[in-house]
Amino acid sequence: MGMTFGDFYRGRRVLVTGDTGFKGSWLCQWLLELGAEVHGLALPPPTDPSLHVALRLSERIRHRDVDIRDSGAVNAAVAAARPDVVFHLAAQPLVRASYQDPKTTFDTNVGGTVNVLEAVRKLAGPVVCVVVSSDKCYENREWEWGYREVDGMGGHDPYSASKGAAELVVASYRRSFAGSDPQRGMRLASARAGNVIGGGDWARDRIVPDFIAQMQAGQALSLRNPNATRPWQHVLEPLSGYLLLAQRLAGDASADYADGWNFGPADASIITVHDLATRLVRAWGSGTVTIDPVAPKVHEASLLKLDCSKALSRLKWRGTWDVDQTIVRTIDWYRAFHAGQDVLPITRRQIGDYVADAQHIGLPWTDGMRERAHG
Ligand SMILES: NC(=O)c1ccc[n+]([C@@H]2O[C@H](COP(=O)([O-])OP(=O)(O)OC[C@H]3O[C@@H](n4cnc5c(N)ncnc54)[C@H](O)[C@@H]3O)[C@@H](O)[C@H]2O)c1
Secondary structure, three states: OOOOOOOOOOEEEEOOOOOOOOOHHHHHHHHHOOOOOEEEEEEEEEEEOOOHHHHHHHHHHHEEOOOOOHHHHHHHHHHHOOOOOOEEEOOOOOOOHHHOOOOHHHHHHHHHHHHHHHHHHOOOOEEEEEEEOOOHOOOOOOOOOOOOOOOOOOOOHHHHHHHHHHHHHEEEEHHHHHHOOOOOOEEEEEEEEEEEEEHHHHHHOOHHHHHHHHHHOOEEEEEEEOOOOOOOOOHHHHHHEEEEEEHHHOOOOOOOOOOOOEEEOOHHHHHEEEEEEHHHHHHOOOEEEEOOOOOOOOOOOOOOOOOOOOHHHHHHOOOOOOOHHHHHHHHHHHHHHOOOOHHHHHHHHHHHHHHHHHOOOOOOOHOOOOHHOOO
């Protein structure tokens, strides 16, 4: 079906931490399409329903129940998986939950990242590792320019600060332990993406899942923060960046790839929550939008955007679907789920559509990048 990245992933052992989560489940499904031998490591699915369960991933990948705060368990699971490639996604990913429980957030996102990198460092063979971070890792200056990879780390709320801190951990491990010996050692990069949307997300306090549930129930969409702008993108967009980055890291030990990378959407997809809600209602076919009179009590960043020039110039990576295409795919997926359909076919079809559309606009990762990387 031409799922691309050359056939770099065919037969490779790939470990996904956070495979029971939203992004991790999409990534595992794409890796299965690519012919990888997929291993997962995470706590049980954080939501019910969950995409991991809906796709029956536990039957099709080798999942291990592991708390990444437990270094012994992480070491054992990573050693057993013997991965060629690691995508580290496991995290406490919610800003509001981070205010309620900052310690768990820091323990998981910072200490857990240390545990994963320690376990990866102990592996005998060469290994490529992409740590999934967030646009929120940057010190937010509340300005209109996009953040570049060279900008400083920071974070106001505990979630953002934990992602900034995890980035410092990654940078330290890279400087201290990642070697260029092709026979040994790890090659380490981090990837920063914005708010992702798509079918199969049931996390609390996430705007699109909340909106879908409200539309489903025939309620008005209630906006907490209508004027906040966010860089909306389909979950497959940053995943294509992670997959491409790992492939490039494997082919080239130089600092060209072992670094931080932004994988955000084009400017046209950076719209306000109010604009997004209006488009969702239009695509859904019915519904109304109201502003929640109880303004949020906690600080939430109001403006955030990534400058993705580096990914474009060095990886030839950019997004494929605009915000309306993203919304249509998302609604189609939830409609299928709520109609009681098996969602594996629609998930596979959407991955196929995404690849075909990326191919159509000529993105190089869609045709035999491996030959090019080695050529
Ligand atoms: N969804 C977004 O919009 C978004 C945006 C930027 C960055 N991210 C990052 O992407 C990654 C995945 O996010 P998601 O949206 O899929 O979240 P999710 O909540 O759906 O998944 C989180 C995963 O981490 C696992 N996990 C949590 N605590 C753990 C622990 N102590 N030990 C082991 N596993 C644990 C969960 O079991 C789950 O598999 C996270 O690192 C998140 O910070 C997400």
